[in-house]
Amino acid sequence: MRTYDTVEGPGIGKVIMLIGVFECGGAERQVYLLANELKRRHGLDVEAWALKFPGSYSSTFEAAGIATRVLNFRAPNYAYNRPSARLARIPFREMMSIDPRYPLRWVHRLWRISRQLNEARADVILPFTTWPNVIAGLTWRSAGARACIWGERACGGERVAGFERVALWQTPRFAANSSAGVEYLARELQVPRRRISFIPNGVEKPRIDPAINWRERLGLSASQAMVVKVATISTFKDHMTLLRAWKQVQDAWNNSERPVLALAGAFYETYEDCRRFVSGAGLESTVRFLGRVSEIPELLDASDIGAFSSPAEGMPNAVLECMAAGRAIVSTDLPGVRDALGPGAEGVVIPPGDAHSFARALLDLLGNSAKRRQLGELNRARIRAEFSVERMGSRYLDVIRSELAHSRRRAQALPGSWKAQNVPE
Numbered sequence: 447m448r449t450y451d452t453v454e455g456p457g458i459g460k461v462i463m464l465i466g467v468f469e470c471g472g473a474e475r476q477v478y479l480l481a482n483e484l485k486r487r488h489g490l491d492v493e494a495w496a497l498k499f500p501g502s503y504s505s506t507f508e509a510a511g512i513a514t515r516v517l518n519f520r521a522p523n524y525a526y527n528r529p530s531a532r533l534a535r536i537p538f539r540e541m542m543s544i545d546p547r548y549p550l551r552w553v554h555r556l557w558r559i560s561r562q563l564n565e566a567r568a569d570v571i572l573p574f575t576t577w578p579n580v581i582a583g584l585t586w587r588s589a590g591a592r593a594c595i596w597g598e599r600a601c602g603g604e605r606v607a608g609f610e611r612v613a614l615w616q617t618p619r620f621a622a623n624s625s626a627g628v629e630y631l632a633r634e635l636q637v638p639r640r641r642i643s644f645i646p647n648g649v650e651k652p653r654i655d656p657a658i659n660w661r662e663r664l665g666l667s668a669s670q671a672m673v674v675k676v677a678t679i680s681t682f683k684d685h686m687t688l689l690r691a692w693k694q695v696q697d698a699w700n701n702s703e704r705p706v707l708a709l710a711g712a713f714y715e716t717y718e719d720c721r722r723f724v725s726g727a728g729l730e731s732t733v734r735f736l737g738r739v740s741e742i743p744e745l746l747d748a749s750d751i752g753a754f755s756s757p758a759e760g761m762p763n764a765v766l767e768c769m770a771a772g773r774a775i776v777s778t779d780l781p782g783v784r785d786a787l788g789p790g791a792e793g794v795v796i797p798p799g800d801a802h803s804f805a806r807a808l809l810d811l812l813g814n815s816a817k818r819r820q821l822g823e824l825n826r827a828r829i830r831a832e833f834s835v836e837r838m839g840s841r842y843l844d845v846i847r848s849e850l851a852h853s854r855r856r857a858q859a860l861p862g863s864w865k866a867q868n869v870p871e
Contacts, residue, residue: 457850459569459592460491464578468501468514469712470738471678472763473574473599476623476647476838478503480572482510483648483839493566497578515566517559519581521606552609556584563589570846573597576604583613592857593849595842598622599760601630601782610635619849621645621842624761624782643845646785648838649766649829652743660741660748664706664734671705671812674749676742676764677756679735680714684778687801688755689720693727694805695812704732705812708749710739746771750818751811754778757798761785766833769825774818776807786833790824 461484463477477494484490493513496504504514559581563571568589573582574597586594596617601624606613614635620642622628628644631637666672673692677683692707699705709720713735724733739745746752752768754777761782768775769786777783779795787794794811796803811818 457854458490458846460493460567461570461572461846462563462566462568463492463494464497464571464573464582465494466497466575466577467499468496468504468507468516470501470503470506470740474503475763477574478506478510478512479648479650479835480839480842481507481512483835484843485510485512487836487839488843497581515562517562519555519559521577556581557588560585560588563591569593570595570850572842572846575599576606576610579617580606580610580613583617584609587616592853593846594618595845595849596620596631598627598631601626601758601760602634618852619643619845621845622760623647624759624780624785626781627760629781643841645838645841645845646833647761647763647766648835649763649770649833650835651830652747652767652771654743654747655741658741658744660708660745664708666706667703670703671750672708672748673705673751673753673808673812674708674710674745674768675753675755676710676739676745676767677754678711678714679709679717679720681716682756682758683711683716684755684757684799685709685716685720686723687778687799687804688753689723689727689729689733690801691755691804691808692733693729694802695808696729696732698805698809705750706732706734707753708734708736708745710736710742710745712738742767743771746773749773750815751776751808753804753808754783755798755804756780759783766829769833770829772822772826774811774821775825776804776811786828787825788828788832790821790828794821 463481465474465477481492481494485492493515494507495515495517497517497519500516507514563585568591571582571586571591571594573579579596582594583596594617596619598620614637618641620631620637622631622642622644623646625644628642631642632639675688679685696704724730746768750773752765752773752775754762754765754775756762756778759780759782765775765777765783765786774794775787776794776796778798783795784791794807796807
């Protein structure tokens with residue numbers, strides 16, 4: 447029999463948070479903050495598992511006393527495309543011609559994950575992003591868990607054909623970090639609204655190391671403006687629209703000290719295209735590709751404006767971190783961004799892919815330091831009021847308790863079952 451006693455009282459048990467990989471992206475950062483909050487403030491037994499691959503970010507979880515595990519899962523209809531080492535999807539019919547045992551391989555891999563969850567004595571599973579959501583939805587019941595809460599982040603940016611529908615049917619509760627996520631679940635995936643909770647991201651108060659000076663590293667003067675975008679350089683983040691806008695900003699700039707655009711994020715599939723554009727447009731002196739950056743709070747503290755050009759997302763963590771740093775933002779007009787900015791969104795949100803409007807908004811802020819400061823302070827105040835980690839943790843805890851109460855009632859309606867005998871009162 448499992449033990450469910452915690453600081454919060456009986457009823458919760460072990461919580462396993464499932465992400466795709468241990469890389470420090472926005473979703474992974476949110477998982478770390480939530481896991482640490484549930485463990486530190488609420489005394490829960492929390493572990494973090496990566497569905498697919500290991501990565502350096504696991505050390506951050508371990509340093510906080512959060513156990514980690516990597517499942518090394520690879521979808522049976524995906525294969526590596528060497529030498530790029532990217533995953534390429536193979537159509538179902540082609541996969542069946544290559545491997546007639548393909549459906550059995552799916553079943554075997556799902557069974558293996560179910561067994562690992564069961565051996566870990568998982569009670570609550572909190573998956574985040576598409577693949578973890580689908581795999582958790584397919585395995586949590588057979589693993590003996592009592593609750594699974596689908597964590598919607600992508601708003602349709604990635605889909606898992608066929609299996610997604612089964613996972614949705616199996617999953618009893620959903621949480622979305624943006625109003626766009628709520629609408630996507632309700633309208634596109636046809637999840638009943640009563641089963642969806644809106645839980646915005648949480649952001650920590652920035653902790654700045656005064657010994658780290660990004661302006662000095664980048665060779666900027668005290669008065670030279672810096673615009674920062676924090677995002678992996680990938681298709682989903684659409685750096686090309688921002689770079690086209692930046693070309694227009696530089697062409698229109700009249701002052702001697704030109705502003706600099708700093709791009710912080712891992713180099714993925716669109717990096718080479720972005721590099722070629724920068725070289726061809728003559729922007730090498732005003733665009734800096736920083737790669738992966740661990741000192742994000744210090745970088746944002748050194749900046750003047752945050753930029754975000756993704757065409758589709760939930761609630762971008764990068765936007766919230768810029769707001770917490772007290773910086774003005776120019777972003778594509780997404781529901782999740784409007785959720786974050788609130789009344790401050792007017793005039794700084796741009797239609798996706800509109801480089802001309804993006805450039806115009808950047809030029810407006812670059813030429814008006816008083817407006818930048820005013821918007822930055824409004825953003826900082828909004829983060830403190832609406833997007834604290836404590837608030838996110840409390841909301842998730844409420845949803846977990848609510849779902850466990852439903853699970854308890856369902857189990858007790860089945861007399862003689864194992865669950866009915868082992869669910870705590």
